[in-house]
Amino acid sequence: MPSETKVSLQDLETAKAELQRVDDRWENYSGNNPDKFVSQRGVARSRVESLTRTLKAQGDLPLTGHEALCAELDRLVPNARHNDVIEHDGAKYKRLFSPARTSLSGKTVTEWDRTWKAI
Structure with a gap:
């Protein structure tokens, strides 16, 4: 059985920075496509939520x-x-x-x- 890699607080900070980067790109977008960056924002948001849940389950976050x-x-x-x-x-x-x-x-x-x- 393969051992699971432990998630660190640094992974969460990296994911939050990526989410912020994608959100900034969306906010600065001046085109006519309201769905621009929707999938990228969803993936980044899901990654942050998943890492937060994992860190709480590990006991690293209260x-x-x-x-x-x-x-x-x-x-x-x-x-x-x-x-x-x-x-x-x-x-x-x-x-x-x-x-x-x-x-x-x-x-x-x-x-x-x-x-x-x-x-």
Whole structure:
């Protein structure tokens, strides 16, 4: 089994710099194509998000209180569906899904955001 390469904070800084570079190119673009650099920006943004998630999972970046709670609830109820309600430590939480990223047309969801909400 191949060993996974550990992600470093330097990798995240490099990815953030690349995202900033692509965003700057998009902001300085004066042409007539509103979709110019869309795919490059999406790839750069996804890379930053992926590295951030990995660094948090490795323990190199701290989790917020809400992220720690969501991780604990995900561990307890890994197959929870939208609007499922559970009780944990005397409080009730509802599982929610919302579109995190859509296609260019906005009709197709390409990535979902998962969270828990206290009720």
